[in-house]
Amino acid sequence: EWERMTDITYVVQGGPVKGLAVQWRNSTNRSTYADSANENRLIVRYTFNY
Structure with missing residues (x-):
């Protein structure tokens, strides 16, 4: 078993x-x-300063 x-x-x-x-x-x-798995994620971050 391995993960990357x-x-x-x-x-x-x-x-x-x-x-x-x-x-x-x-x-x-x-x-x-x-079960083996492949996963792709697109993460968008934006910080609002008040």
């Missing part, structure tokens, strides 16, 4: 959407005793 996770993130450094982060996460899980 990879994250790639980009954060906008300037302009009107400064601080906007886009992250792609890939996860792979392999097992002899359970």
